[in-house]
Amino acid sequence: MSTPPNLIHAYRHLLRAGLRAVQFSQPSRSTITARLREGFRDPRGTFDAERVRRTVWFLNAAAQQRGLEHKILKNLCRVHWDRMRELRRMPWRVRVRSELEGKGKGGKKRVRDDVIKGTEFEHYERTIAMLNDSMQLCLR
Template sequence: MSNLEIIHAYRKLLRAALRAVQFSQPSRSTVTAALREGFRDTRAAGGAGFDAERVRRTVWFLNAAAQRRGLEHRILKNLCRVRWERAREASKTPWRVTVREEQLRKEGKRKARDPDVISGTQYQHYDLTIAMLNDTMGLCLR
């Protein structure tokens, strides 16, 4: 797989995705970040994860999402929203709150929180659903 083909695929996907989200924020930055992350993984694997047919079908999917507000548009809208929420959750707790809780715990004024059993599993079903959608339709959505 040549670098030129990977660059062309990236540009086609980026153009189609930006048209599909109508260049709106925060969807634009979410789509761009997801696309960059996906292509960084492909480059690290030396192009082994790159499939031109999947890229072509994904561009069709994104063009359909841009043309009308149907199922494709709603799927893309929800993908962007969940990805944005995940990124927001990761940076939700400010460092000052974390430091203050540690100080209170050391002083004995506050007990340590019990580890939450569900905290690491809230997106497992969602990720499996997206993986199955990609497999059945031959797409490469993230």
């Protein structure tokens, strides 16, 4: 399956602008590349050239001066890095257990002890979604 050239160009423009915006610093650099790969490999994802163009403008503005755009990008990278680090620290048995949604013996579902677990970042993700909708961006 071949990839359309405009998709490749969009990926490269976003990667270049993102790396310039974080000044190639190590934790942010790996975060930017990971999120970008994840977004472009998503089979449910849609491609909107206008949103990509606006996102590149946003990243270029973040690279030029330490204003609001820079702070937003810095916080996005920090939150993603912390979430991935927390997942890496979690033992594989705990991850599998949480994915199975706590089934107990005999196939009965166990009641979760912590109702907040799994919803910690819900408000954060909604805020990013509203920012994307209002500014026509494609930040993750």
